[in-house]
Amino acid sequence: MAGKTNLNLPKYSVVAPVYNEIDCVQEFNKQVSAAMKTLHESWELVLVDDGSTDGSTNAIREIAKRDAHVRPVIFARNFGHQIAVTAGLDYARGDAVIIIDADLQDPPAVMLDLIEKWREGFEVVYAVRRKREGESWFKMFTASLFYRLIYRITDVKIPLDTGDFRLLDRKVVDVMGQMRERHRFLRGMAAWVGYNQVGVEYDRKERFAGKTKYPFGKMLKLALNAITSFSYFPLQLATYIGFISAGISILAIPIVAALRLSNQVALLGQATTLIAVLFLGGVQLITLGILGEYVGRIYDESKGRPLYIVSEAPDKNK
Numbered sequence: 059m060a061g062k063t064n065l066n067l068p069k070y071s072v073v074a075p076v077y078n079e080i081d082c083v084q085e086f087n088k089q090v091s092a093a094m095k096t097l098h099e100s101w102e103l104v105l106v107d108d109g110s111t112d113g114s115t116n117a118i119r120e121i122a123k124r125d126a127h128v129r130p131v132i133f134a135r136n137f138g139h140q141i142a143v144t145a146g147l148d149y150a151r152g153d154a155v156i157i158i159d160a161d162l163q164d165p166p167a168v169m170l171d172l173i174e175k176w177r178e179g180f181e182v183v184y185a186v187r188r189k190r191e192g193e194s195w196f197k198m199f200t201a202s203l204f205y206r207l208i209y210r211i212t213d214v215k216i217p218l219d220t221g222d223f224r225l226l227d228r229k230v231v232d233v234m235g236q237m238r239e240r241h242r243f244l245r246g247m248a249a250w251v252g253y254n255q256v257g258v259e260y261d262r263k264e265r266f267a268g269k270t271k272y273p274f275g276k277m278l279k280l281a282l283n284a285i286t287s288f289s290y291f292p293l294q295l296a297t298y299i300g301f302i303s304a305g306i307s308i309l310a311i312p313i314v315a316a317l318r319l320s321n322q323v324a325l326l327g328q329a330t331t332l333i334a335v336l337f338l339g340g341v342q343l344i345t346l347g348i349l350g351e352y353v354g355r356i357y358d359e360s361k362g363r364p365l366y367i368v369s370e371a372p373d374k375n376k
């Protein structure tokens with residue numbers, strides 16, 4: 059028994075964040091339409107404009123005018139990829155929601171494979187990168203390292219080599235909608251929710267046009283968010299290092315005393331003292347910095363600001 063407002067809700071929502079993708083959006087819209095049409099079911103495409111400055115905003119408006127499937131959500135400024143996807147999830151109305159990049163690195167045809175698994179009863183279907191084309195070895199190396207590090211030190215088992223390209227069941231989207239943390243790592247959040255999850259392999263393509271909007275600095279930020287959102291390990295590091303250096307010094311005291319008394323080796327004081335002081339000073343500053351990362355995040359959360367500001371968007375429930 060669908061309620062009055064639910065009558066025309068689409069079955070599938072495709073959510074794509076767009077930041078300065080003027081040369082991609084048209085083609086992206088075309089390829090998504092081509093893939094979704096083969097299903098003969100209702101669908102919508104939520105395009106979130108993340109404060110583009112290259113005319114993508116207007117392009118999205120134009121596309122939405124022509125294509126009734128498109129639901130444009132336009133941000134007041136750039137809020138970042140993870141927040142843009144979050145807004146997309148907030149505005150998506152489908153029973154199954156697919157997150158996909160707008161640069162065609164994630165081929166829209168793969169969405170059909172994700173949907174197939176959803177029909178089999180899985181609530182989260184994530185796309186695993188088998189191959190990555192056209193990316194620098196540096197990006198592949200750091201990404202691979204990042205996924206493995208996260209896997210080791212976090213409490214949530216986040217699947218390896220998996221980006222945000224995935225399908226989420228309505229149940230999962232609703233739970234994630236309640237998780238309003240500011241420094242977001244959506245892959246981790248989706249893994250945290252639970253339910254039945256499964257991976258589908260695919261080959262990640264080259265960008266259709268344009269350059270990556272994820273330079274090293276942003277990747278590092280995302281990595282820090284991932285770690286701090288799902289692990290206390292960096293905070294515990296101070297305790298471990300503290301125990302180790304205390305242990306070493308307790309061992310060293312009798313050794314140094316014995317050497318001095320036997321007059322065999324004269325340990326020259328200044329250099330060793332300096333090294334010890336610099337080492338401990340360095341370790342203390344690093345752990346202070348780590349503490350700062352967490353405190354800064356607590357501060358951000360405590361302000362309770364909205365996650366994003368839209369300048370144009372459809373009514374959430376219609």
Ligand code: UDP
Nearest residue numbers: 075076077108138139142159160270271272
């Ligand atoms: N993106 C965004 N806001 C940003 C950066 C990126 O909405 O601040 C979008 C971008 O338009 C693309 C997706 O997020 O659709 C993935 O970004 P990108 O392709 O640059 O990342 P990469 O694939 O190189 O990791």
Ligand code: MG
Nearest residue numbers: 159161163265
């Ligand atoms: Mg990309």
